[in-house]
Amino acid sequence: MTTPSQHRPAPPRARARRHRALAGAALLALTALLAGACADPEPPSLFADGRVAVGVKNDQPGTGQETSYKFAGFDITVARQVLAGVHAEPDFSSVPSQDRSTVLTHHQKDLVIATYSITDERMKAVDFVGPYATTSQGVMIREDEAGTIRSRQDLKHKRVCTWEGTTSGKELDKPAYDDIEDYPQQDASLCIKDLEEGRADAVSTDQMILYGFTQEKDSHLKVVPGILFGSSNEYGIAMAKGHRADCRRLRDALRAYITSTAWEQDFANSLPAIKEQEPHWQTDFKPSTESIDRLSCRDHPAA
Amino acid sequence: MTAEDGDRQDRSAPPTRDIHNSPTTHGDHSIAANDIKNVIIRWVMHPSARWLPLLLACAGLVIAQALHPSGPFGQYLLCTVLAGVALVTAAVRVLIRRSSGVGFVGALSLVSVLATVGGWLAFQHGAAHADIDVTGQVVTAGTQPLDDAGNRSLVLTLGESALKEPRERLRLTLAIDDHDPSGPTCLHRTSATVYLVTSGVAAQEEQMHSGSTVDFALGARTGSVRIQLTLKTGRNCQMDVRAASAVLHDS
Structure with missing residues (x-):
């Protein structure tokens, strides 16, 4: 039942007030819509559906190796540990060294965790979370050559294999190493084959990778402890730019992982050869949290 | 009336x-x-x-x-x-x-x-x-790139022409970069000690990183400014150093 007053038309002043209120609300809604349309669209989180496409190496025992469709190595362990910190799980697939940047910029992978060194140049193209490990560039030889190649001088006029898309090859191209006959191969496995079959006298890349090869069953290869090239490489987890919120979440997860005892355990499990042969492995290969803060989620390293 | x-x-x-x-x-x-x-x-x-x-x-x-x-x-x-x-x-x-x-x-x-x-x-x-920008007049003496071994120092100088208008202080900002940006970065492991060795002014020493700024007191009438720079960086790192900004100013 309605009262007579409900049927009575509203007075003109009340109607005008209502119209003004409606117009105001419409204007507000329109402004909000326009603001939303003009603002930079927030990209969806890489971890939103709990699965992350991770590019890894498949031919580097100890760091990233695929055997019977199963990936293993320190990179793989780091991926699992850090992604667990952001409640996501990795879907691994292999990526060649020379494609590590393009699979990210072309959105074919969400992350690349593939012994990928952080450089100023790469930081302009992709974002890094890291370092999760630090290593120097070294040299690996056949065990039967251990008596003849013991120092940098012994590499004069020797054929040293490196592979494309790595900082190691670029380092040996510097004039300081003109007396070394370095040559590039397409990937690590071809270099190892060349070394084993005598076409190369040595293979040079990061010691973490080299020690991984020496761990292989029936390996007759050896890392020469006294030979180091260039400055330390810092391995980072790479991702396409434009995901800084995800990057910072991953950085925090990595920082928590590095400061826990799990890092040492995982490193020693994946690369027992380093634990056996490098007495200071915990200080030489483990990065500091300060370096994580200075290199993660930036376009340029912070000093 | x-x-x-x-x-x-x-x-x-x-x-x-x-x-x-x-x-x-x-x-x-x-x-x-x-x-x-x-x-x-x-x-x-x-x-x-x-x-x-x-x-x-x-x-x-x-x-x-x-x-x-x-x-x-x-x-x-x-x-x-x-x-x-x-x-x-x-x-x-x-x-x-x-x-x-x-x-x-x-x-x-x-x-x-x-x-x-x-x-x-x-x-x-x-x-x-007024502040006087003398960035372009800073002369760098020494061989670059600097490294962690035999070549760790260089000297930054400001000549008389840059100092013709007297100012009390010099605000210096350093830029330190990896010599090879495509190689492993060393920037986060690099710092520099700068030491003002100008006659008539008390010696002043400061620690700097890339992008950081120091403010040296120059005294009333300084004919020239000489700053000794020594780099500390990681093993086998090669770094380029330059004055990103040098500004003479009064307090």
């Missing part, structure tokens, strides 16, 4: 004050003051005086610009504000109608002239104490 009474009252009442000329009623001092006042009023209201504050303000601006003042805009903020006030009030004075009150016209002219004078003084002060 009759009309005669009214006339009598009018005659006995003091005459109404003539603001333009009342020289005889309040003593000698008042006569002189009123004379001056009248002169000012005549000057202010004179048709040819309309343009004078604007011309003065414009002349000040043109001369200031012709002197090419150095230093950041912020140091000339007061000067700019006063110049704006001078120009606006002078423009209003020009545009104002003849019927406006003497007080208002006088105030506009006064404000414009005072703002012009104040702006000029502020400009002179700004120019005398």
Whole structure:
């Protein structure tokens, strides 16, 4: 039942007030819509559906190796540990060294965790979370050559294999190493084959990778402890730019992982050869949290 | 009251004050003051005086610009504000109608002239104490890239020509970069010790990273500035060092 007053038309002043209120609300809604349309669209989180496409190496025992469709190595362990910190799980697939940047910029992978060194140049193209490990560039030889190649001088006029898309090859191209006959191969496995079959006298890349090869069953290869090239490489987890919120979440997860005892355990499990042969492995290969803060989620390293 | 009474009252009442000329009623001092006042009023209201504050303000601006003042805009903020006030009030004075009150016209002219004078003084002060950018005049002596072994030092100098206008301090910002940006980065492991070794000034030592700034005291009259730089970086790192910014300034 309605009262007579409900049927009575509203007075003109009340109607005008209502119209003004409606117009105001419409204007507000329109402004909000326009603001939303003009603002930079927030990209969806890489971890939103709990699965992350991770590019890894498949031919580097100890760091990233695929055997019977199963990936293993320190990179793989780091991926699992850090992604667990952001409640996501990795879907691994292999990526060649020379494609590590393009699979990210072309959105074919969400992350690349593939012994990928952080450089100023790469930081302009992709974002890094890291370092999760630090290593120097070294040299690996056949065990039967251990008596003849013991120092940098012994590499004069020797054929040293490196592979494309790595900082190691670029380092040996510097004039300081003109007396070394370095040559590039397409990937690590071809270099190892060349070394084993005598076409190369040595293979040079990061010691973490080299020690991984020496761990292989029936390996007759050896890392020469006294030979180091260039400055330390810092391995980072790479991702396409434009995901800084995800990057910072991953950085925090990595920082928590590095400061826990799990890092040492995982490193020693994946690369027992380093634990056996490098007495200071915990200080030489483990990065500091300060370096994580200075290199993660930036376009340029912070000093 | 009759009309005669009214006339009598009018005659006995003091005459109404003539603001333009009342020289005889309040003593000698008042006569002189009123004379001056009248002169000012005549000057202010004179048709040819309309343009004078604007011309003065414009002349000040043109001369200031012709002197090419150095230093950041912020140091000339007061000067700019006063110049704006001078120009606006002078423009209003020009545009104002003849019927406006003497007080208002006088105030506009006064404000414009005072703002012009104040702006000029502020400009002179700004120019005398302005920051001087001498980045391009820093000479780097030493072989680059620097490394962690035998080649860790270089010397940054500022010659007499850079220091011809005396300033009390030097604000120096360093840029340190990886020599090879495509190689592993060393920037986060690199720092530099800078040491001011200029005669007549107490030696000063500071630790710096890339992008950080130090502020050295230079003393009253420094003929040249010499800064010794020693780099500390990671093993086998090669770094390039340059002065990203060098600014002479007063405290």
